[in-house]
Amino acid sequence: MADPSAPEREAMRALAARVGDRANALAAEGCVAEVPALWETAIAGLSDKSSQALITLAYAWYQALHGEVEHGVRLAADLRDCAVSSVRSQVRVLIRNRVRVEPEVVERTWRAATGIPLPAWAFLSDADIDDVAEWIAASSWEESRALYGALAGRVTSQDIEYVLDEIVLGDVRLRTAVSVHRAVLVLGGDVGYRCLGDLPEVARVAGAAIVARDWNVLRACGTVELIVHGRAFLGGVHGVIAELMAAGDMAVSPAMAERVAALARDAQPWERRQVAADLAATGDVAMLGLVVGTDAESLDR
Known part of the structure; x- marks a missing residue:
């Protein structure tokens, strides 16, 4: 299920507005019991899951704001793992909105629907x-x-x-x-901001992270090297090391090895030397040979 395009989202907003207006008219006529069927018919008439999710979200908001908080929360809870990212975002907003007004109802309903307590994001200010x-x-x-x-x-x-x-x-x-x-x-603030402004500092912190086997820090260094300093090889390899070592599986896929080898061709000599040293520090010479394109003997020269 892909995120809908801007025109698709706009079309769903227009549909939600029309259904909401009709639901309000039914309520004004004393036909509140017919409102759920109205929304459910609109949802059933949509052919793709992304559109259905968007209108279900609108339905959840409508119910939550029109005296049917429990039903609205149940609908929102069912969307908590939706593949449409904007829907998951709005689920959080809805739950947070209602938990500030009726915390006990929302907590009880969410737990009944999901089997777990409300996540901490529900209480963000x-x-x-x-x-x-x-x-x-x-x-x-x-x-x-x-x-x-x-x-x-x-x-x-x-x-x-x-x-x-x-x-x-x-x-x-x-x-x-x-x-x-x-x-x-x-x-961390001090180290992080030094790394943002100084590429050698990032490489130093990455090397220390490998020695300490702190793969979260190494992954963060790879991100800074890649995005902030534009070092695709250095950042890419540090990211690969972090992922593989954290998983405890040093098997490098052919596609991954090919990608890193391609990046190595455009890397600065100092980057290749840094990567060779970092890979050697992991203790896996086979991986060193595969990713860097060298072998154990070449490290001694």
Whole structure:
């Protein structure tokens, strides 16, 4: 199920508005019992799952805002793993909106529908969300660092992560920016911002992460190297190492090896030397030979 295009989303908004208007008219006529059938008929008349999800979301909002909170929450809960990212984003907004008004009802209904308690994102404040969004939108790393300092002092890293998730769900075009800021979150403010401004510092931190076997930090370094400093080979290999070592499986697929070898051809000599040293530090010489295109003996020359 792909995210719908802008014209498709606009068409579904128009349909939701028409159905909502008709539902309001039925309610005004004293025919509230007919409202669910109206929405369900509209949903059933759609041929693709993305459109159905969008109208089901509109139905959930309608019910939640018109005295049928439990039904609205159940509908929203059923969409929590929807493949349409904007729907998942709005599920969070709906639940958060209602939990501030009727927390016990929402908590009870969500638990009954999902078997789990409400996620922590349901309790994020608007101020926290706005502050993280402002951090992402900073016009310079200096401004970003100042905003992060204020943010980290009052919002937990986990809550910042929840907001970052939600930002991407709401607009996938922000995925790259969010990835960089998530890397800063993993590295920590001081180290993270030094890495943003200094490529050798990122490489140093990555090497230390390999020695410490801290694959989350290594993955964050790879993200900064790739996105901020434009080092596709260095960042790509560090990302590969992090994924493989974290999974405990050093098997490199042919496609992955071919991709890294292609990147190596355009890499700076110092990058190849750095990668050779980093791969050797993992203790897997076979992987070193496969990814870097060398062997154990060549490292001694």
